[in-house]
Amino acid sequence: MIFKIILLANLLIFTISCNKTNNSVDSKYTDPIKYYKDYWPNESGNLDSTEMAIHDFASASECFDCHGQYFAEWSKSRHAHSFDDPIFQKGWNEAQIDFPDTGERFCIQCHAPIAFVTGENDIYDVMKEGVTCTFCHSFTGFGETVNANDQIVANAIYKLNPGENTMYGPIEDPDDNPYHNSEYSRLFSRSDMCLPCHDFTIGGIEAEITFTEWNIATAGGMSETNSCQSCHMPFRNGRHEHDFIGVDIDLTKPIDHIDSQYLKVDSLLKTSVELSFVFDTNMTELMNNDTLTIPISVKSRIHHSLPSGTSFAREAWIEIKVLQNNSVVFSSGNLGNNTSDLNLNDPALLLFTSNILSSNNDTLSSIPNTQYYFPQLLPALTTKDWTYLFIDDGGILDNSNPIDISVRMLFRPFKPAILRNINPPELLDNLPIFEMARIDTTYIIP
């Protein structure tokens, strides 16, 4: 009897073992460990259910004692003010009027993401912190581009593991501490971290696609060397800065040219483009009969378009002044002050921006009602050539005196028209114009 059992056992082993010869390559990796907590938005963008609760996210103030420098930088950043920013608040209110069922969640999915993933409608303090410490440092996976439909239903995908007393970050061998566990994550060095809030389409229109622009410019995001973090969270003095420098500054305060945020934005913008005259050093062809020709070139040095993100709110343009005997004989893009509008009827104006329109062809200042999008951007790592022609049919130019040519590339984070209808009114007064690049030359008419 025993031998029959052994024989049967052998045959059973034989049968099981021989299954491998079927050349099956069914996955042995079909169930990667789920490191994130889930949530389930419904057709209006509200959550039917969520595995995350408000108490899973600690306030940034709790990070202050040990991470004071990071806290100080973050607290001035636009991430910290993504919710309480008055421009956002105005847009959020409008969205709730225009889209009563979906507008509220649509905006907060990025501007108060803790409210979105926890499904909370009450405003807790930690929600007001916008994109706060414990939100980002709970990332355990990547999201995707947000593709919003015409009804702007919130559907952002975050993969987070909050509330487990573990903070994830890019430090490969973090020191132990008595307050939380620390876990190294490669994700934090990749641009994908910035999904989904920095890659967004609406009704099939690629209206705010900074990540996609970067992805194309870097051959499919091949390397982590040119990640978002490398420019916007630069590694200096042994750590990544956390002021998330972009092009925005705090408009609720007067312009302070020695404020660190202002200086960092100014510095970042100054590394973003190169300006050059496109003529030989003799400039022999500049004046032909009565026409002065000034060809210039603008070269992008960044890995996304200029401007990017809410490009419909931004303006980057060329200011040119041609002077003789200290008098301006020709100009374009020259503003009286920071809050003046550009002359969009000037055919010589070289302007990089975009425009979004409603179904009634009204120009919009926020995204929810977008039906049409007209980009006029400088794509990543490309050059734009532009030629100015000044026809001196009035005989203004004097052949005996040199001509001074000054060209600047300028940038302001908001079109003044967007700020004119927003409270408090000093937002407009505090609007800066940054000089991105400048070139000058003197030309003597032969």
Added chain:
Amino acid sequence: MISSPYKNLKINNMNSLYIVLCISLTVYSCGLFESDDPGFSSEKIYVTKQGDDEIAVINLSDGTIDTILIDYSATNCMVILDGEECGNAGCMWHEMGGGEMCMSMSNSTINGPHFTAIDNTNRYLFVTSMESGWVGRYNLDNHQLIDKEMVGNMPALMVLNTDKEKLYVSSMMSMVASGGGMQSRTDISVIDYSDDFDMVMTNNIETSSPSPHAIAINQNGSEVFVATYEGNWLFKISTSLNSVIASKPLETFTMDKTLPVTRLKPVQCTHTQDSLLFISCEGGEWTSGASTDTIPGQIQMWDTNKMTLVDTLQFSEFSRPWHIVSSAVSKEIYVVLKGQFNAGLYPDSDGVACVSYESGYLQLKWHIINDVFRYLHGIDISDDGTRLFVSGETDTNLYEINAEDGTIINTTLLGIEGVSKLQGVTYSPN
């Protein structure tokens, strides 16, 4: 009598014969010694997981998956006092305030394995680690690291001359950093691996054209072909002279090979025994100066004897043809269409395509799409030409595809979606 491990079990010689017979039957029939059988398959697929610093090794005979960890421990650069030694260790020699010192090139130990190449004759596996700049050599049988060589600045694709034991390494494309910093390379690296334990980088072959990424080698190893992603040029390199012996622009548009025009954007190429070179070109929207253009993704077929363009097959502007491979048994090539990151907005633009050149010109034989595909990347083909192996960079699957009609035979998940970042695929027959 034989003592049995089973409690209270005593068996006689006759019964033991039955047992031995049964065990022998099981062992023999189940193929535990099948490696001695010439018909036994031990095919493997190597897939780089750039986001995980790993290589997945899929054993097709039993479906098991092994992992090779790419972990080149960080070198303490600051203790190195010699400039040459500093470079060899993967560090940078800095001149600072009148002094000089050796410093680390980055603040991390990320390696980023991108592509593998296999020398079946000498039983080596080579890996480029684009983030750390190393090329690693592994024993193909036990997957143990033998040695590594610093190439620097993002090594990418490789081709081998197994007779002369030379490795030709291209570099990653379009990596000009804002605010200065890393510049696109214009050369390819030659590594001599004839020594069993110590690879040596012997040459850097200069093309003077930015981002030589696509690379292929002819059948006898006498010529290497390189196309520059930014420069838009094709180069023929003599492996005996270690220098460029012929070059042509990929289109008449770009007559200056040194300029980073970045128009057609060649990604990879493959050479066939009839002296034909097939180049996959990404294409897409292009802007420069006062001009804008829309470049379709495309395959170019070149006669490498005459260095002339024979034919072009165009896909959509959103298709982004990526890695490409040729069949050794038929006049067909296979190309991955990477598509757009936000695939939902560009339906049907990605997938895998089979292109025939039987008639002397390029003809699409089949093109498969699938809702599961997300950012396909690498491709290789079995030696008998019947099966393709394709990696999904974002979906993190390895697809086994029937080369005849594009039917997906198997799908194997190799990591975490979006994170593991599958890249190059290499087939090994044993």
